[in-house]
Amino acid sequence: MHTYIIRRILISIPLLFGLLTINFFLIHAAPGDPTDIFYNPDMDPEARENIRRIYGLDQPLGVQYLKYIQGVVLKFEFGYSIAKKRPVKDEILEALPNTIQLSALALLLELSLGIGIGILAAVKQQSTFDNATRVTSLTFYSMPSFYLGLVLLFLFAGGVSATHWFPASGMVDIVRHDSMSTLGRLGDRAIHIFLPSLTLGIGAAAGISRYMRGELLEVIRQDYMRTARAKGLTEKVVVFKHGLRNALMPIITIMGLSLPFLFSGAVIVEQVFGWPGMGRVAVDAAFQRDYSMFLAVNLIFGVMVVVGNLVADILYAIVDPRVRLS
C-alpha cells in the first residue's frame, strides 16, 4: 500500500504543476491587473508604473512565469500579495486553519446527519419519517447555500429580534472573547461556527441521506441478510453489523469526492457569514487580480482534490477487503 500511496503522490506532482501553469496564464490573460486597486485620480500614472515595477509586473510574461516557478520549486516561495501587502504564505497560513475548521465541522454534520437519517429512513421505509425526510432532504439539497445562509441569517441572527440567537458574522465575539473563561470561549466559538457549518453541511447531508437510504435498502434485500436473520440474530445486529458495513462503501467514495466540493462550498458560505477563511481570500484575489495570491489559493484547492481522491481510495481499501491497492 505504501508504494501505491507514494506512486499516487508522485503522479500528482506534474498534475499540480500543470494546474499552476494554466492558472498563471489564465489570470494574466484576464483584463486588468493588480494595480487597478490603486485606481484613483490622485494617483499619477507615474506612481502606478512605480508599483508595477516594484512587483515586477513590467517584465515580459515569460520572465514573470519563470521567476514565479523558480520561487515555488526552489524555495517554496509563493510571492507577495499586492492587495494585502504581505507574503502570500502569511495570509494563507492565517486563513487556511479557519476554513479547515469550518469544513471539518460541516463534514461531521454532513456524515452524522446524513448517515443517521438515511439509516432510519431505510429501516422505517414508507413511514411518516421516511416521507418527511424525503421531502425535507430534497428541499435542502436543491437550495443554493448562499440563499439558505441568508435565510438563516435573517431568521436567527438579528433579522427577527425574537429569535436573535446567533451572531451575524465572524469567528468570535471580538470585543469580549479575550476576557472569557475557557469554557466561555469554547461556547463563543460554537455559536459563531454553528450557522455557517450548518449552511455548508446540510445540503450535502441531504444528499448523503438519500444515498444511504438507497444503499441500505439494496443491501437489506440481499441473501446474506436473510441468512443472518435466519441464524436468529437480532435485527440490530443484522442491520448495523452486516447491513451497514456493506452499505457504507459507496458513501466513502462519495465522501472522498465531495471534499473539494466542501471547500468550494466554503467559498460561498464564507462570503455570506464573513468567515475569515480561504474562500474570502480566493474571491478577493480573483477580483483584485492579486496574481500570486490567486495562484497559491488555486494550488491549495488542487491539492485538496488530489488528497480527497487518495483518501477515498485508501478508505475504500480498508473497508472493503476485496479491494487491493497496488
Add this chain to the structure above:
Amino acid sequence: MNRIVRITSLGLFFTSLSCSPSSTPGDSPSDSAQRVIEVEARPDRGRSEEHNLEFEARWNELYNTPHDNGDTLVIGTIGDADSLNDLTSAAITGSNVIGLLFLSLTRTNPDFSHAPSLAESWQFSEDHLELTFHLRDDVFWHDGVKTTAHDVKFTFEKQISPNIGWATIKWKQFIKECVVVDDYTVKFIFERLYPYQLMDAVVGAVLPKHILEKVPDEEMVSTDFNRNPVGNGPYRFKVWKAQQYIEVEANENYFAGRPPLDRIIFKVVPDQENLALQLKSGEIDFMDGVPPRFFEELARQENLVAYIAPGRSYSYLGWNLLNPLFQSKKVRQALTMAINRQEIIDSLLFEFGEIPKGPVLPIIWAHHPNLPDFPYDPEKARQYLAEEGWKDSDGDGWLDKDGQRFSFTVKTNKGNQIREDILILVQDMFKEVGIEVRPNILEWTVFIGDMDKKDFEAAVAGWSVGLKMDMTTIWHSDSINDKFNFVSYSNPEFDRLNDAAIFEMDSEKAKQMWWRAQEMIAEDQPYTFLYSPKDINFVHRRFQNVQMETVGWNYNLEQWWVPKDKQKY
C-alpha cells in the same frame, strides 16, 4: 475599500486626507435628543493658511470638560485594510485606522483649514516659497522614542521615492526639499508659488525614522511594519486578524491626554446587508455610507442616531465624445433633458441626494451656484434632437438619421446596485424619446479597462471630490490618454482657464476663473450629472461628543466618549 473604491467609484483618497481628526463639541445627542442630525456644510477655507481659533477652541473643549473613560467602539467596515503604513496603504479602512495611530503635521478643520497637530505653528517666508513648521516637543512614538523633525524629513523622502510607490506622490511634486532646522523645526522649500502649498506639505502621516530607516525602499511594500505599525497618535496598535478585525487601544501617553475610549475595533463584515443587520442588533456601534434603502428601518431603532452629511461624490452618465453619436452639444443637452434625474434620486436614493449641475460640489469654495441646467423635458429633448436631424422617419418608434438608428450601449460596473438600477430606468426614459439603450454591466477591472481604452459609448460611473480645487485630471485635454478624462473632453479655452486658475493666488480672481470653467462644462454636457448622494451614518446613542463634519465622519473620533452608567463593554 473594496466597497468604496469599487462601488462609489474611483478615488477615495481624498477622504483619507481629511481623516486626521479635529473638533466641535456641542450637539451630541443625549437622551432626549433628536435621532436624525443633519451635518452642517461649512464654508470651504481649504486655501487658508490662518488658524481658525473657533474650531481650535471647540477641539480643546473635551480636555477641559469632565468626561468618563472606558468602553469600546466597534466600527463595521466591508473591506479589510491592506496595510497600516501610510506609504503602502491603498484601502479606505487602512487610512481610517492610520488616522488614529499616526499624526500628521496638521489636522483638518471642519472648514478644511488647518489646525495644529504635530506642528504647533507654521509660517511662510517673505517670498512664500519656504514653509517652516515648529513641532511639539512632547510627542512620543508608541515605543517611547521622541518624534522629531528628522522623522518629518525622513517621511518626505520616502513619500517621493519612486521605489516605494506612495499613491499620492503627486501632491509633493512642487516641493523641492525638506530641511531639518533643528530637532523641532522643519522647513519645506517649494519650486513655485500656488494656493495649496500648505495642504501639499502636510499630506500624509509622519512615520518613525528609527524603525523604517532599516527597510530598503523596495521592501517597503512587504515590511512587517505594514501589519505591526508603531505610531504616535491618540491610539496605539493592538492586534490585526486578517479578514476579521483591527483593534487599537488608548495611548496613555498621548500628548493631549488619554483619549476617552479604551478600544476602537474595526470589524470586517461581508456586505452591506450584514452590516445593517449587525447595526440593528448591536454587534457593531457605527457604520458609515449606509445605503439609503436601510435608512427607514434603522432610523426606527431607538438606540441609533443618524447623521446625514452633504455629499462628497457624484455619479454621472458620461458620453464618449469620440463617438459620432455624441459629438453635437445639442444632442448631449437633449440626452440630459430626456433623463428624469429627480425620479432616480427619489426612487433609488429615497430622496437622499441632489442633482449636481456641474463637477464642483457645493462643499467646495469654487462651486458655481447658478450653472446652466437642462431639467427633465422630453418634449424639448425631442425637439433638440429633431433639429439635429434625428427623426423617426420609418415609423418604428426609434429615432434615426441617414438610415441609422439612435442606439447605444451604456456600461457600468457590477456590485453597485444603484448604478445597475439606473441603467434600467434610463433605458426606459430614453425609449420615451425614441432612443434605444442597451445596458451592459461589467466586472470592475473589466469596466475600468474599457474606460481606459475608450471602448464604450456611454458609461455610468462616479467621482469623489477632493478638497483641492483642480480639474486637470478629469477634464483637461492632456488627461485624455493616460489619466481620467475618459470621455475625451477637449476644450482649449477650458484648458487655458484651468491651468491659470490652479496657480492663481488671488482667491477672488481664481473663483471667477473656476466659475467660467464650470459654465463651459455645464454648457457642453460631456457628462449628464446624475446625482450627488448624501452620506448616511448611524452611531449608537451611548456615544457622546460625536461631531460629524463634511471632512469625514471620523473628524473627532478620538474624542468620542461614553458616560460610565451607559458603558456597554
